[in-house]
Amino acid sequence: MSADLVTSMSDTPPAEAPQFPMPRATGCPFDPPPFLRTLQADAPITRVRLWDGSAPWLISRYDHQRVLLSDPRISADAAHPHYPHATTGQKEVKKGMRTFINMDDPEHARLRRMVTAPFSIKRVEALRPAIQKIVDDLIDDMLAGPTPVDLVQAFALPVPSLVISELLGVPYADHDFFQQNSRLLVNRDTPPDEAMAAQHRLIDYLDRLIADKLADPGEDLLSYLAAQRVATGELSRQEAALMGRLLLVAGHETTANMIALGTLALLQHPDQLAALRETDDPKLIAGAVEELLRYLTIVHGGRRRVALEDIEIDGHTIRAGEGVILANDIGNRDATAFACPDRLDIHRDARRHVAFGFGVHQCLGQPLARVELQVVYGTLYRRIPTLRLAVDLDLVPFKHDAIVYGVYELPVAW
Amino acid sequence: MKVFIDQDKCVASGQCVLAAADVFDQRDEDGVVILLNPDPPAELADDVRQAAAVCPALAIRVEEE
Secondary structure (H helix, E strand, O other), X not given: OOHHHHHHHHHOOOOOOOEOOOOOOOOOOOOOOHHHHHHHHHOOEEEOEOOOOOOOEEEOOHHXXXXXXXXXXXXXXXXXXXXXXOOHHXXXXXXXXXXXXXXXXXXXXXXXXXXXXXXXXXXXXXXXXXXXXXXXXXXXXXXXXXOOEEHHHHHHOHHHHHHHHHHHOOOHHHHHHHHHHHHHHHEOOOOHHHHHXXXXXXXXXXXXXXXXXXXXXXXXXXXXXXXXXXXOOOOOHHHHHHHHHHXXXXXXXXXXXXXXXXXXXXXXXXXXXXXXXXXXXXXXXXHHHHHHHHHHOOOOOOEEEEEOOOEEEOOEEEOOOOEEEEOHHHHOOOOOOOOOOOOOOOOXXXXXXXXXXXXXXXXXXXXXXXXXXXXXXXXXXXXXXXXEEOOOHHHOOEOOOEOOOOEOOOEEEO | OEEEEOOOOXXXXXXXXXXXXXXXXXXXXXXXXXXXXXXXXXXXXXXXXXXXXXXXXXXXXXXXX
C-alpha cells in the first residue's frame, strides 16, 4: 500500500473507528489493552471513537509520541472545542478552570515556573529522610496491627498524602476530605455535576487555606504562593487555589497507585521482588522505579492534545483542530524502544520511558515521585520479607474505570 | 564533546541532574538548568548523552567532536 493511499484512507475517520479506551485482557491486569498492540503494529497513527462521538487520532508508537509531544504545534489547551476530553466530568471541570497543565507557552511556562523550585532534585533529596521516617512509621503501625490489611488505606495512600500535605502546607487531618474528592475527580463514571461539585469543594478548601497563609505564612508552598504571588498581584487567589488543587490531587493520587499496583506487580513476579528485596544498591532501586513506571504506566488514558496547525507525520496529516491522544501505556511497550517490552525487568535501563509524558508538560512532580517510590520499594519488602497477597489475584479490584490506573484495595498479609 | 543548554526551554524536570550531576545543576529559584561544565570529559559522555535524550523540553544539545 502506498503512503498516499494510507493517508487518504485514514484522514477521514471511518465509521468503524474503534472505541477508546479499550478493555484490558482478562487475566492480564498489568498489560495495556491487546487492541492497542494491534494498532501499534498495523495502524500506529489512526482514528478512534470517544465517549462523545468525536474521532481524535490515536498515536501508539513511542517515537511518534515523543515527536508529537515536543511539537509546539500541538496544544494542551483543554478549552479548545476539539480537545479530546477523557470523560464528560473532566470536560466540565477542565474547560471552566484550566491550570497550566492545560495551557500552552508562554502562559504555561510562566505559571509552571512559579511552583518548580520545591521539586528540584536538591530540594526533593533533602526530603528523603523525612519520607523514610513516614514510610518506617507506617510500616511499624502495619506490623503492630492485624492481618490481612488493605495496603492501599494503610500505606499506599498515606505515604504520598503525608508528603504532599507537608510540602503544600495542607493539614493532613483533612486527608479523608481531599482523598475522597480527588477520587471523584479521577473516576471515569463520576457524573459531571458530581465531578464539578468535588472540584468546587477542593478549590474552596484551598482558597480558605491560602487566605489563612496570607495572614500567617509558614514555610510551605501554599504560603510561598500566597506571600510571593498572590500578595504581589501576579496570581489571583482563585488561580493560586487551582494550582494548589492540581498539586494536591496529582501529588497523592498517582504515587499512591504506583505504590499499590507496583507492589502487586512485584508480588506476581517473585524473582524481581527477591532481587529488589536483597539489594541495598540505590542505583538498582532507582532503576526498579523507572522500570515499574514504564511497565505499569498508570496514566492509561493517554496524554491528550489538539493540533493547532496541519502536522505531517509518517505519511499522515493531522489537520489543524483535530484531537490527538498519545497512548503512553502502549508507547512504553514498544519493542523498538524497549527490548522484550512485556517483561518486567528491574535490571534494564528504562529511563527513557514516557510514563511521565514528554514535552514541556512532562510531570512537574516527577523528582518527588521518584524519591517516594525509591524509599517505598527500597524499604517495604525488606521490612516485611514475607509480604503476600491475601486474596486471589482475580479478586483484586482494579481501577479500570479511573483516569489513573491502580487498585482500589490490596489485601495483604505476612 | 560540547554541551549547550537553552534555559528558556527548560521545564525543570531535573532529569539532566539525575543523569549527569557533574555537568548539570538547577537554579534555586525555579529549578531551571545550569550548565556546570560545557566541555565534559570523555568518561561523562554517555551520561551527558542520556541527559540530552531524556530532557522532555529538548533543552540540551550535544556536539560530538
